[in-house]
Amino acid sequence: MFDDYVQYDGLGLADLIAKREVEPKEVLEAAIRRAEKLNPALNAIVTPLYDFARARLADNLSGPFAGVPFLLKDAHHALKGTPMSNGSRLHKGEISQHTAEIVRRFLDAGLVVFGKTNTPEYKLSVFTMPKAWGATRNPWDETRSAGGSSGGSAAAVAAGIVPMASATDEGGSIRMPASACGVFGLKPSRGRNPIGPDFSWEYEGQSTSHIVSRTVRDTAAMLDATEGPESGSPYVAPGPTGFLAALNDDLGQLRVGIATATEVFGVQIESPCLEAVHATGRLLQDLGHIVEEVPLPYDEWEVLRAAIILGATNTAAVVSDLEAKYGRAKVRGSLEDVLLLLAEVGRALPADAVGASRLTGRRIGLALARFHDEYDILVTPTLGRVPVPIEQAEPTSGERRLLRFLVSPAAAGCFRVPWLRGRLMDAQMEAFSKQVLHRTMAANLTGAPAMSVPLHRTENDLPVGVQFLGRFGDEVTLLRLAAQLEQAKPWPVRR
Numbered sequence: 001m002f003d004d005y006v007q008y009d010g011l012g013l014a015d016l017i018a019k020r021e022v023e024p025k026e027v028l029e030a031a032i033r034r035a036e037k038l039n040p041a042l043n044a045i046v047t048p049l050y051d052f053a054r055a056r057l058a059d060n061l062s063g064p065f066a067g068v069p070f071l072l073k074d075a076h077h078a079l080k081g082t083p084m085s086n087g088s089r090l091h092k093g094e095i096s097q098h099t100a101e102i103v104r105r106f107l108d109a110g111l112v113v114f115g116k117t118n119t120p121e122y123k124l125s126v127f128t129m130p131k132a133w134g135a136t137r138n139p140w141d142e143t144r145s146a147g148g149s150s151g152g153s154a155a156a157v158a159a160g161i162v163p164m165a166s167a168t169d170e171g172g173s174i175r176m177p178a179s180a181c182g183v184f185g186l187k188p189s190r191g192r193n194p195i196g197p198d199f200s201w202e203y204e205g206q207s208t209s210h211i212v213s214r215t216v217r218d219t220a221a222m223l224d225a226t227e228g229p230e231s232g233s234p235y236v237a238p239g240p241t242g243f244l245a246a247l248n249d250d251l252g253q254l255r256v257g258i259a260t261a262t263e264v265f266g267v268q269i270e271s272p273c274l275e276a277v278h279a280t281g282r283l284l285q286d287l288g289h290i291v292e293e294v295p296l297p298y299d300e301w302e303v304l305r306a307a308i309i310l311g312a313t314n315t316a317a318v319v320s321d322l323e324a325k326y327g328r329a330k331v332r333g334s335l336e337d338v339l340l341l342l343a344e345v346g347r348a349l350p351a352d353a354v355g356a357s358r359l360t361g362r363r364i365g366l367a368l369a370r371f372h373d374e375y376d377i378l379v380t381p382t383l384g385r386v387p388v389p390i391e392q393a394e395p396t397s398g399e400r401r402l403l404r405f406l407v408s409p410a411a412a413g414c415f416r417v418p419w420l421r422g423r424l425m426d427a428q429m430e431a432f433s434k435q436v437l438h439r440t441m442a443a444n445l446t447g448a449p450a451m452s453v454p455l456h457r458t459e460n461d462l463p464v465g466v467q468f469l470g471r472f473g474d475e476v477t478l479l480r481l482a483a484q485l486e487q488a489k490p491w492p493v494r495r
Contacts (some may be wrong), residue, residue: 006160006493009067009215010222011016012349013163014110016185017067024057024067028112031069035161041142044155045084046074048135049115064221066110068156071165074116075123076209077103081347084323087119087130087149090326090334101194101230101338102209106166109225114411117152117165121336122201124315126176128152128440131336137389138181140462144387147180148308149173154181154212158463160493164213166434170206171307172382172440174264175452178212179382182454182491184482185212185223186219187440190447191235193226199315203314204234204358205308214493216482220244223475230333235447238473256284257294257375264384264439265300273381276456276464279380283455287337297371297378298364298442306357307441308348313354315339316346337403344407348416358469365472372471377481380439382452382465437469451474453482454491 078096128151129135139159150167154177178185220243443450452465
């Protein structure tokens with residue numbers, strides 16, 4: 001029996017296996033035992049694939065992570081012949097007919113997939129609590145949310161079930177649960193990693209895929225294994241690459257801008273999140289970097305509006321495709337009201353709103369590029385609040401009644417009246433902003449790389465992440481800095 005499983009990261013396990021100090025079967029069974037012990041309380045894994053994983057061990061596995069146990073997010077990351085629900089009651093029990101390109105690259109790296117992790121329906125929530133599967137709980141405090149939308153993956157990594165797991169990021173879905181669960185999460189540059197061949201949920205370049213992990217070197221090595229162009233994608237990220245090797249290079253002195261505004265979307269940031277940013281600034285100065293307080297180089301309300309409009313219009317297209325495939329009655333009887341409302345908003349928006357949102361993304365991208373003419377890194381809170389109790393993540397009874405009305409036939413006319421549609425849009429933005437309190441969406445809208453690093457803890461030991469946003473195409477600087485921070489202030493793992 002391999003009792004030291006949780007002590008190793010992915011590269012560490014791969015090294016043990018390569019040296020024949022432990023058999024791949026022992027490592028897999030250790031992961032399964034840990035999943036069986038911890039998952040009933042966490043609800044991080046919704047679909048075990050134990051037999052699939054045991055059969056894979058018969059293959060001649062190779063690659064940097066040969067024999068290492070791994071979990072796939074149960075949305076977008078399709079694996080042919082296995083179930084994928086997209087966090088939705090509509091798709092429970094459906095079997096994937098293809099393998100996503102990034103999953104193929106995960107497999108080529110030698111990983112052994114033994115389960116699928118929980119996610120909100122179609123990844124469209126900052127909390128992982130779909131009606132299809134129920135809530136994923138935070139390993140540091142099981143009364144609290146693990147965040148979303150990659151909450152199942154982040155919880156599994158934080159609990160030591162796996163050293164890393166797949167994740168996606170449309171508006172912060174890697175970084176937000178990484179912050180909530182105290183793990184490391186990098187959102188790569190647009191086009192760095194593949195997202196096809198199903199581009200339905202790409203959100204016009206806002207969505208990307210990678211992993212959450214416990215160590216920086218695992219994230220860097222995985223990016224080496226997955227990065228590169230794919231067929232059909234309009235986006236290709238520029239160099240440099242060679243991410244794992246770059247961790248050993250001298251970082252030099254960086255110019256860092258710290259955004260210390262005390263509000264997000266007009267709501268006060270909780271004190272542990274502010275203290276995390278200030279403490280990070282002091283740590284960066286101690287490491288020899290130049291640190292200055294700066295205002296945000298963009299208007300966060302513009303970011304939010306553009307991201308919601310692009311998300312809503314793309315959601316409308318996807319829901320229309322689902323209705324054509326399954327029938328309108330089945331789709332409306334299966335999908336959650338939040339998703340249906342977003343689709344209704346998207347269907348009602350005029351074409352010029354979509355064009356304006358695209359231009360907003362370009363303008364904010366230019367503002368960030370000019371910021372990076374002076375500063376190497378922008379530092380902000382990842383989240384504006386600590387992980388919330390599960391019951392606070394649930395909509396109130398009044399909010400549920402309003403949602404049911406807005407997606408009912410009786411409300412259909414509301415979306416055709418311009419001023420009323422505008423009021424609904426503003427209300428949705430306000431509700432979303434107060435629920436989320438994050439500064440992650442600018443990276444998705446512009447395609448810039450960004451990471452959440454678990455550098456802080458509250459008095460009651462809850463994790464608080466700090467976000468670092470870099471130049472487009474320059475994950476190398478982010479990863480080098482993360483490795484330096486990891487060495488200077490190692491983060492704990494939930495045992």
